[in-house]
Amino acid sequence: VIFLDSALLRNGSDYENGTYAFEMDVYSPKPAGTPVEIQIAATTAWNAAWPTGRHTVYRALTTKTNQWETLRFTLSQTADPNRAAFNTSVDRLIVLLNPNSTGSDTYYIDNLKRIS
Numbered sequence: 001v002i003f004l005d006s007a008l009l010r011n012g013s014d015y016e017n018g019t020y021a022f023e024m025d026v027y028s029p030k031p032a033g034t035p036v037e038i039q040i041a042a043t044t045a046w047n048a049a050w051p052t053g054r055h056t057v058y059r060a061l062t063t064k065t066n067q068w069e070t071l072r073f074t075l076s077q078t079a080d081p082n083r084a085a086f087n088t089s090v091d092r093l094i095v096l097l098n099p100n101s102t103g104s105d106t107y108y109i110d111n112l113k114r115i116s
Contacts, residue, residue: 008022008093008112008113008114009040009090009091009092009093010088010090011087011088011090012040012042012055012056012083012086012087012088012090013084013087015040015055015056015058015075016055016056016075016078016083018075019116020114020115020116021058021072021073021074021114021115021116022038022058022072022073022112022113022114022115023070023071023072023073023111023112023113023115024036024038024060024070024071024073024095024109024110024111024112024113025068025069025070025071025109025110025111026062026068026069026070026071026097026107026108026109027066027067027068027069027107027108027109028062028064028065028066028097028098028105028107029065029066029105029106029107030062030065030098030105031062031065032061032062032063032064032065033061033062033063034061034062034097034098035059035060035061035062035098035099036059036060036061036062036071036073036095036096036097036098037057037058037059037073037076037094037095037096037099038057038058038059038073038093038094038095038096039054039055039056039057039058039079039093039094039096040054040055040056040058040090040092040093040094041053041054041055041079041090041091041092041093041094042055042086042089042090042091042092043091043092044086044089044091045080045082045085045086045089046092050079051079051080051081052080053080053086054079054080054083055078055079055080055083055086055087055090056075056077056078056079056083057075057076057077057078057079058073058074058075058076059073059074059076060072060073060074068108068110070111072115093112095109095112097109
């Protein structure tokens with residue numbers, strides 16, 4: 001799990017409605033089809049358990065093993081039902097590599113970017 005306070009984020013609805021998307025270079029030791037998630041959230045609304053303060057979740061699947069590739073993330077789920085209240089205060093980006101699993105694998109990430 002990686003937490004980033006990010007200037008990439010200005011308005012969560014811009015990502016939810018597809019105006020912007022995320023791309024990131026990933027090197028994964030796991031087989032093709034391993035999920036990688038990005039969650040965006042607002043620290044001002046993050047005061048309780050999931051999904052409070054989490055705006056939306058974006059997902060991509062790897063297609064390579066032990067190689068670099070560029071993943072483009074698509075909307076996977078909306079999180080906090082009250083997310084409209086903090087659309088313009090989204091300031092945190094969370095990267096989950098192979099979420100809901102345990103292990104000691106080493107992943108590499110680079111070039112996280114906003115695309116339109």
